[in-house]
């Protein structure tokens with residue numbers, strides 16, 4: 001509602017019923033006919049559990065000169081972008097351990113600010129790396145309505161510096177903190193940003209100023225925000241990266257849930273480190289502070305816990321999937337949306353502080369895991385992961401909230417009602433860890449010079465690319481895509497997603513060719529630390545391949561055609577001279593009524609079998625150079 005000015009703004013405290021429509025300055029808005037008072041969005045949510053915890057002692061006293069804007073509101077509100085940055089600039093001016101740099105600007109011209117916290121006052125990537133201390137990178141607000149991490153980070157930066165309460169955390173670790181990544185979305189503020197979330201009083205919007213979701217952008221890199229972040233990965237080389245969110249979905253007792261991409265993803269050593277080293281330490285600290293830590297929870301049936309819950313292995317378009325594919329240790333933090341803002345912010349503070357403390361102790365084990373995964377050179381790679389249907393899911397103890405179902409009179413379907421009562425029970429935990437669509441990894445990919453826009457994006461990730469200085473004569477594998485189509489057509493066909501037309505590659509047909517790649521073609525070897533990420537961006541069947549994101553739409557258009565006055569007599573001659581062709585034609589006529597009824601299709605069938613037909617039609621232009629036998 002915040003985007004629709006005028007009428008919607010004046011009636012912001014009313015509940016809108018979609019019955020009448022009219023236009024205000026070109027924007028369609030709904031008119032209110034039922035004036036339900038709507039000043040307390042949280043009243044719509046399931047019952048809240050009473051909570052108090054030791055972490056409440058972290059809140060600054062009201063007369064503390066360094067009280068944060070959120071603390072001043074009793075951790076019920078969150079400051080606007082300008083107020084946040086003003087407060088941070090003042091802190092940085094007062095704290096010798098802090099510096100702030102802009103990583104670039106958003107579509108609406110706001111800086112992406114990053115705070116550098118270093119006891120050694122090492123404020124460049126080079127000097128920071130010389131300190132040898134482990135480096136934590138965290139950002140909040142990639143989905144700007146989920147902003148807990150920003151207000152937790154402000155408190156922690158204060159306590160590690162001017163307040164002198166947690167100075168030890170910076171003694172053996174460095175910290176990079178981006179308080180708001182989706183800065184424009186953050187300023188699209190209202191009380192109605194996220195209907196399933198309990199505070200803050202006003203919150204930003206999920207997507208950016210062009211309605212792009214930054215947490216779907218990690219491979220294709222359309223947005224300035226994620227491009228800036230990827231540059232931080234490359235330049236500053238953090239040892240651990242935290243992406244701070246808030247959930248949607250089911251109710252349960254856990255307040256701070258977090259995890260990586262699992263033990264059996266693209267970075268198994270890192271996956272094991274997260275489960276065996278990170279999780280126990282952080283969970284213990286959270287429990288000690290009065291919080292209820294848990295793993296990431298996704299209800300199997302998308303509704304309640306009756307069928308248990310799933311683990312999740314993100315594709316590389318997501319931060320956690322990207323980190324897994326790029327061998328960058330990445331933790332996705334999802335605070336539970338139904339817990340009050342104060343509880344979520346304090347839990348995030350504890351998680352951030354304990355992560356810094358843990359890094360100081362476990363620097364070596366983490367770096368060893370990362371090196372192990374970076375140096376792996378598997379011969380094949382799964383393009384995704386799925387549920388293992390043959391495996392009976394294990395039952396695990398789950399701290400749930402009891403629920404019941406009822407028949408919705410409006411929706412005409414079963415709806416869940418959360419009662420607010422805690423219930424601890426064993427429920428199935430389903431692992432999404434079975435490799436799916438395994439492909440062998442080639443020695444290199446060749447991308448023609450004509451597709452340099454794709455190559456530029458690949459290079460932004462830090463993948464080494466070379467350009468052929470002379471022609472390369474070689475054997476290569478190419479894919480034809482005879483049954484590719486528009487993915488997930490909908491009421492809108494095609495269905496735009498993130499500003500792209502998604503392509504379903506169908507079943508690609510691999511062909512081996514002897515060919516010459518001209519000078520100027522791009523050769524990208526897989527034998528590099530980001531080689532697996534490269535495969536996941538170039539194999540047609542990978543969900544985040546550039547092909548599936550619609551970067552190769554041109555290959556699906558046929559651009560030459562044959563006139564009937566040429567094809568009719570030519571087809572006649574072809575039939576007369578080729579008994580086998582005649583038999584195939586007659587079989588096709590007999591078996592395919594549409595074909596038999598269409599002059600266009602009949603002549604096209606012959607045209608396709610002449611040398612005039614476009615050999616590049618439906619040919620994926622990216623070639624694979626196989627490994628030597």
Ligand SMILES: [Zn+2]
Pocket residue numbers: 143146245246
């Ligand atoms: Zn989110």
